[in-house]
Amino acid sequence: METQNIPLVCRHESNTAGRDFVVGDLHGCVDALRYLLREIEFDDTRDRLFSVGDLVDRGSQSEEALALLDKPWFYAVLGNHEEALCLVAEGGMRRSWWHGIGGEWADDLSDETLKEYARRLRTLPLARVVGAGMRRFNIVHAEFFGSDLDLDSGVFTERVRQQMLWGRELALGNGNPVRQAGLSLTYCGHTPMREMGRIGSQVFIDTGAFAVTGKLTITEALTPRAWSVSVETALAEGASHMALP
Template sequence: MQPSHGVIEQRYHPRMNGPTYPIVCRHPVNESGRDFVVGDLHGCVDALRYLLHEIGFDGARDRLFSVGDLVDRGADSLAAIDLIDKPWFYAVRGNHEDSLISVATGTMRRQSWYAIGGEWAESVSDEQLAQLAARLATLPLVRIVGEGAQRFNVLHAEFFGCDAELDTADFPDDVRNQILWGRGLALGHADPAQQYGLSPTYCGHTPTRTVKQIGAQIFIDTGAFASDGRLTIVQPGTDERWSVKERWATAEGAGALALP
């Protein structure tokens, strides 16, 4: 079960002949500990272990929000998926989770997924993949933390609109696609003014060398899976940030560090 400082409201999107999936989850302000947001993991769990140790993360009081893309490209996608069972870990769905689900439900070919980093699953049976997809399907597209001046949002790629539009949890297909796959803002192809009325919103998807803020949106994917990239954790509402290379964390023995 999630601790008492977890989800207080969920809005659901019905799917014909199937379960309902959360679209937006709301969380109260964390009164007992600290909140952090981590960039795209892509299976780099050793780097996460190292950073959680570095920041003195307390699983009983602190919370870690994830901008998604837990799987693909890195060393241990299965261990990254297991994080969603941790009571202190709150992820949103990324395009790589969405791709895995699409393969499992027959709307995307395995080879298409392998081409974007899913080749780790070549030995995973269709039945096993369906089980992984069922777990990942529980992830919302958006998490909203706090209210008013303390509010921040977490989603995968980008969003154009205000908090009120995000709150509706009623996203047409083009907006859903933007939340999962959009790169216009990060690549300079979109007008930041389209974010008017949006609280600080933490995103990933488009790798940047360092944390980069454009308007209300803060991009924190620093390419954890890449040889010259790092995994980054930030503390919302502050300038605090921590980064480490996966191979360096592994060499330092991070694999032996216990997760909270």
């Protein structure tokens, strides 16, 4: 896998015209997203939605989730499930391993379609930085140990890169939050939580949308406001007929 042309950190100015939201791991649960966007009265002319990654696998709408990448209001970071898709398309991972984490939905896709998805996903950064100073927040998929300066450098060893995609030290209590000194509030997913919560500098927002007992969560950045819904409830409320912005 060639990484030199992959943007590692993407910067965004503060949103002075509207609101910024962050959504947890979608995992193909686009109907839940449709419902939540209506609940928060999302205005696609002013508001932005940042994703902590893992758009695909496990849920039933992976391709619809990938289509969100073409929305001008949607900004994702690379998740480990997107990484798996790319590795399969590039010949670096067996499909059987991807099946083990929910990649069966892609079995009917042509090799060229899968490669096209991989090319698109390879343009996603590992981190997004929004705003500056007291209004700054970061987005990564799994976890990051270091300061804002370390994140801003965009110089990551392969071990750090893997931790940003797959790490669970902090979530499992094995990572010292002191190692995050100087790190602004950082939204992440990857490890499903019963409820959105903060550990160290990180806000864990994945609440297991794909699971029977799980839900999708959206939060308004830098505020305590959050909204959650299960796929079952969203569908019962007619979410499949709600248009995306």
